[in-house]
Amino acid sequence: MNAISIVIADAQHLIRAGLRHLVSQDDRFRVVGEASNEPELQQQLMTLHPDVVILDYHQEGAFSISTINRLKKRHPEARIMVMSDDDEKERIYQVLQLGVNGFLTKGCGEEEVFDAIKATARGEKLFCTRVLDYLLEKSFPDQHKKPSEREEVSCGPTPLSPREIEIVRLVARGLIAKEIASELNLSTHTIYTHRKNIMKKLNLSSASELILYAVEIGIVDGRQIPY
Secondary structure, eight states: OOOEEEEEEOSOHHHHHHHHHHHHTSTTEEEEEEESSHHHHHHHHHHHOOSEEEEOOOBTTTBOHHHHHHHHHHOTTOOEEEEOOOOOHHHHHHHHHTTOSEEEOTTOOHHHHHHHHHHHHTTOOEEOHHHHHHHHHHHSOOTTSOHHHHHOOOOOSOSOOHHHHHHHHHHHTTOOHHHHHHHHTOOHHHHHHHHHHHHHHHTOOSHHHHHHHHHHTTSSOGGGSOO
């Protein structure tokens, strides 16, 4: 199996060097290029065609939200995994709406980074807990919490595994546990366990909230949901 090719786009040399060192320890990944600004990144995408772009869009004079927009237009095949410490919720929401595949903070752990790279290369969506909390707060605000309580969020484990994402897609299609079990060749008990874990990870309480979550982050197209 070929290694996943990666271009790292970050204005800070130490961040690029650290990411390169991290991913180079795993032979599933191969860093093929680095970019410190948008023109360099555009050029590398034209010549290298990487499987994954790791990008910090929140760097004035180097990268911005508009960078992602231009990448999507000029290189629609590009799969973008954001790594940024931006904490402005509206900007984060704008970035998610542009269709990035992953969004981690720079405080995420090694395994989270590896999982996100693999998911991005497969064209799947994967976001860290902190980013999901911002997104879910936008969709399902908790009026019983003070704003300060909702904002005090740290980056935790990767919220959904590829298998859990698969189950969310099937739930959104209207399949019941028995049908999902048949589709995935698993036991019904296993599906119930997965679903319970998904709801706990995302702090959701109903299937309708889970479906809305799936639409919000692009796991499913809202037009495909049966009514």
